[in-house]
Amino acid sequence: MFTASLADGTLINLLQNNYSKEVLERLRNNDSFFCPDCKSPVMLKLGERKIHHFAHYQSANCSIGHEPETADHMAGKKLLYDWLCQQKLNPQVEHYISSIKQRADVFVEWKGWKIAFEYQCSTISPSLLNSRTTSYVQAGYTPVWILSHKKANFKSFSKFQWSFICDFINKHGVLLSLDTNMKSLYVTRPTPIATKQVISSQKRLQLSSTTSLTTCQRVISEVQPIITYKQWLSIKNKNRSMIFRFIDKKKYALFQNLYLAHIPPPCFPVEAGWPVRAMHWIEQPCYMWQLWILLDNIIQKKSDLIFLNDILKNFYKRVQMNHISLRTLPLVKHSKPEDAIEHYVQLLIEVGVLEEAGDYSYKIVRELLYPSHENEALDCDVKMARELIAHT
Numbered sequence: 001m002f003t004a005s006l007a008d009g010t011l012i013n014l015l016q017n018n019y020s021k022e023v024l025e026r027l028r029n030n031d032s033f034f035c036p037d038c039k040s041p042v043m044l045k046l047g048e049r050k051i052h053h054f055a056h057y058q059s060a061n062c063s064i065g066h067e068p069e070t071a072d073h074m075a076g077k078k079l080l081y082d083w084l085c086q087q088k089l090n091p092q093v094e095h096y097i098s099s100i101k102q103r104a105d106v107f108v109e110w111k112g113w114k115i116a117f118e119y120q121c122s123t124i125s126p127s128l129l130n131s132r133t134t135s136y137v138q139a140g141y142t143p144v145w146i147l148s149h150k151k152a153n154f155k156s157f158s159k160f161q162w163s164f165i166c167d168f169i170n171k172h173g174v175l176l177s178l179d180t181n182m183k184s185l186y187v188t189r190p191t192p193i194a195t196k197q198v199i200s201s202q203k204r205l206q207l208s209s210t211t212s213l214t215t216c217q218r219v220i221s222e223v224q225p226i227i228t229y230k231q232w233l234s235i236k237n238k239n240r241s242m243i244f245r246f247i248d249k250k251k252y253a254l255f256q257n258l259y260l261a262h263i264p265p266p267c268f269p270v271e272a273g274w275p276v277r278a279m280h281w282i283e284q285p286c287y288m289w290q291l292w293i294l295l296d297n298i299i300q301k302k303s304d305l306i307f308l309n310d311i312l313k314n315f316y317k318r319v320q321m322n323h324i325s326l327r328t329l330p331l332v333k334h335s336k337p338e339d340a341i342e343h344y345v346q347l348l349i350e351v352g353v354l355e356e357a358g359d360y361s362y363k364i365v366r367e368l369l370y371p372s373h374e375n376e377a378l379d380c381d382v383k384m385a386r387e388l389i390a391h392t
C-alpha cells in the first residue's frame with residue numbers, strides 16, 4: 001500500500017510529492033508508520049524491484065492489507081492515480097470508505113460520479129465481486145473493476161473473467177483490463193461462440209496526459225463486436241459438422257429431444273444458431289439454447305399462437321432442469337437473460353417464422369426449415385444470413 005499514518009496522525013501518500021529515496025530513508029529513521037485502517041505498525045519498504053510502499057508485519061491482523069501486495073497491483077494503482085492526477089481530478093489512492101469497510105484502490109469524483117477504481121490482479125469469486133459491488137453501490141459509489149491484462153485471455157473466457165464483464169457505459173458489456181508495462185487500458189467486447197470460447201473486439205487506450213476520462217468513456221461506449229456474418233457462418237458450419245464431439249449431459253438431453261422430433265442433430269433447423277444481443281448471459285453456444293426454444297415452443301406446439309410469457313417459462317424450465325445454464329455476471333445491470341430470448345423472438349419474426357399477434361403474443365406463420373443433409377444446411381444458412389443482414 002502507498003498510504004500510512006505517522007504517530008501524530010499525518011497521512012503519508014507515497015505517490016504524492018515525488019519523495020526521493022533519501023527523504024524517505026530519513027523519515028524511516030526518525031518516524032514510525034501505522035496502517036490507516038487497523039492502526040497496527042507497518043514498514044516502509046524502499047526496494048529496487050517494487051515501487052516504494054508500506055507493508056504490514058506478518059503478525060498483523062488487518063482486514064485490508066494482510067496479503068503481500070504484488071508489484072503489478074501497486075503499479076496499476078500508481079498508473080491510475082498518476083493518470084488522474086495529470087487530469088487535475090484530485091484522485092485519492094487507497095480511499096477508505098468506513099461505512100462499508102472497503103478501500104478503493106483509487107477514488108475520484110467526476111461528473112457527479114464517485115468512482116471507485118478496483119484493479120484486480122488475483123482471482124476472486126463472483127459472489128465476493130458481487131457483494132463488494134453491491135456495497136459500493138449502496139454507499140453511493142460507482143465501482144469500476146479493471147482486470148490485470150496479464151490475467152486476461154481474449155480467446156477463452158474463464159468464469160472468473162466473465163464475471164468482470166460490466167455494462168455501465170457500454171450497455172452491451174465489456175471487459176476492462178490494464179497493462180501496466182504498456183500504460184494502456186484495453187476495452188474488450190467478447191462475442192461468445194461456446195462456453196469459454198469468444199471472438200473479441202478490442203480497443204487500446206494509452207493512459208497518457210492526452211487521454212482523459214471523457215475520451216475513455218467515449219471509447220468504452222463505442223466498442224462494437226467485430227464479428228461478420230461470414231465469420232458466423234463458418235462457426236455455424238463447425239457447430240453442425242462437429243456436433244457429435246464432446247457430448248456432455250446437456251448435449252445428450254438436447255439430442256434425445258431432437259431425435260424424438262425426428263431431427264438428426266447435424267441437420268438442425270436453419271433458424272437456430274444465430275447471434276443475438278445479450279446472449280452472453282447464456283453459457284451454451286447459441287444454437288443449443290435456440291434449439292430448445294424452437295423445440296419447446298414451435299416444433300412441439302400446441303397451437304399456432306404462442307406467448308412470450310410461455311417462451312420464457314419454458315426457457316427457465318430448461319435452466320431448472322440443467323439443460324441450459326446461465327452465467328453469473330455481477331457487474332451487468334442493464335440487461336438480463338430474458339433479453340436474449342426476446343431478441344431471438346425478434347429474429348424469428350425477421351425471418352418470417354413468427355408474426356406479432358398482439359402484446360407479447362405471436363402467430364406461427366411458417367414451418368421451420370429442416371435441411372435434409374449437411375450441404376443443404378450450409379446453403380440454407382447462407383440464405384438466412386443474407387436475410388438477416390438485409391434486416392440490419
Ligand SMILES: [Zn+2]
Nearest residue numbers: 035037038062
Ligand atoms: Zn492494516
